[in-house]
Amino acid sequence: MNSDYAATELAEPNLRALLGTAGLDVEYVRGEGNTLFRLGADGQEIPVLDFAGGYGSLLFGHSHPEIIARARQLLDEGTPVHAQFSSHPYANRLAAELNRIVHRETGTTEPYYATFANSGAEAIEAAVKHAELDRVLRLGELLERIAAGAERAREAVADGSAVVPDSLFTRLRTEPPAAGQDRTEAVLAAVAAHNAEPGSRPPLFLALEGGFHGKLMGSVQLTHNPGYREPFDALGVRTRFVPEGRADLLKEIAAEEGATLLEPVVEDGEIRLAEHRAPVFCAFLLEPIQGEGGIRPLTQEGARAVDEFRAATGCPVVVDEVQSGMGRTGALLASAALGLRGDYYVLAKSLGGGIAKASVMLVHESCYRPQFELVHSSTFAKDSFSCHIALKVLELLEADGGSAYRRAAERGEALKAMLDRVRLAFPTVAAEVRGRGLMLGFEFRDQSDSPDQVLGEAARTGMIGYVLAGHLLHAHRIRTFPTASAPHTLRFEPSLLLTDEEIGRLETALTDVCALVRDRASDRLVTS
Ligand code: F0G
DSSP, X not given: OOHHHHHSOOSSHHHHHHHHHTTOOOOEEEEEBTEEEEEOTTSOEEEEEESSHHHHTOTTOBTOHHHHHHHHHHHHTTOOSOOXXXXXXHHHHHHHHHHHHHHHHHOOOSOEEEEEESSHHHHHHHHHHHHHHHHHHHHHHHHHHHHHHHHHHHHHHHTTSOBOOHHHHHHTTOOOOOTTSOHHHHHHHHHHXXXXXXXXXXXXXXXXXXXXXXXXXXXXXXXXXXXXXXXXXXXXXXXXXXXTTOHHHHHHHHHHHOOEEEEEXXXXXXXXXXXXXXXXXXXXXXXXXXXXXXXXXXXXXXXXXXXXXXXXXXXXXXXXOTTTTTTTTSXXXXXXXXXXXXXXXXXXXXXXXXXXXXXXXXXXXXXXXXXXXXXXXXXXXXXXXXXXXXXXXXXXXXXXXXXXXXXXXXXXXXXXXXXXXXXXXXXXXXXXXXXXXXXXXXXXXXOTTXXXXXXXXXXXXXXXXXXXXXXXXXXXXXXOEXXXXXXXXXXXXXXXXXXXXXXXXXXXXXXXXXXXXXXXXXXXXXXX
């Protein structure tokens, strides 16, 4: 390779430089359990306790021996990883196993059909595309029915079995035609005029404020953070963001955005109009626990408000379990504990066992459109390697009567108890501990007014979480990060292998960080 090229940094140099300002641009050379290893100047491995946990993809830790053994076995056996357009019994087994668990946790019995993908954002987009296909087909079916109704109305008036009453014109807010003019055609034209706009309106999406659903062209429009979304506004769909738990606001949106389609029907010797809800809402996306938005659990009340909106509008609900799912909160679905039923579920991250890129979109039978299988695909999705690894992950979760779920919940409680202890010890520094299971956040109070110049400046520029993460790394060999849209919140998503000793190490480290912030002592920051 040309040495000039080798010396030039071309793989996201700006991001690396930014991480470098907080001392976070270190290279890790090996991972095992909750530990990542970097190399010291002497070439020796330095262990770092990893609470970032691949942002949630490492429920079983780095290099889990059983997952690695399964991967080796698959490669040694020469498993054909890419055999598109053939029978994929392993994908079917994976879909069946996911269904069995979803049914157990939600109490539903109808099937959810599975579409596999490669990343969280891609599976979100598959769900959105499916919801849009379903909406367009429902709309088409309705418009066809309306066209047939118009034809029947014409025939009934022509053969004298029905008349067009004046009340129809009043209802359509239009004048009856002059004598001698065709009343039927006048009514049908007014009906067509009424239906034209709701019948061709672009779909509307709803999502929660603070939500994160990915950064691809479609999914970024459903992600709340304007910094990610706004530059790409012109590429995307229309989304209304709502704060959680605002049933009143959702009612307003249902009224404001909802629309009806009118169908001419022949009844009791006259033409009447039947009203149908126009399918203008495509999907409502939400996370049961917002991850990137600052580890914010959805409340029961918030879940109920979404359910009511679905009942009122027919808008399907996409439950994004990309980060919260796969056992992290003690169940496959974090939403099950809220009693929230998804028309769609999206799972990713730990589904790939920390080594495969795998995600899945599950769609409830009641809205499933089989033709979706012919219009959506990816070269890499549903490959045998990631399906087999995902099956291994489910086997590990389900083994021993579900002890992994119980362990995730129990370890999460132990970690949360420690975070709460630190919060209580530093009331002027710590604002809140949030989350469930092994998905926890520790929020610092705003330090923008800190007389400590370094801390104050870092808070004002949204860098404080990164600065504190840099100190945790260099002073305590602990890795974590703030969530990108809530820079005052550090997130903790370790694997279920988490030990009491590891919790103790974090307690010591976090206590040091809180004392440093309380003492306004940026001179104690260790940055390399
Ligand atoms: N949905 C949720 C809830 C997520 O947390 C993420 C990613 C995605 C979708 C997109 O998945 O990265 O595989 O395309 N969250 C990461 C985070 C990036 O910072 O929490 P992806």
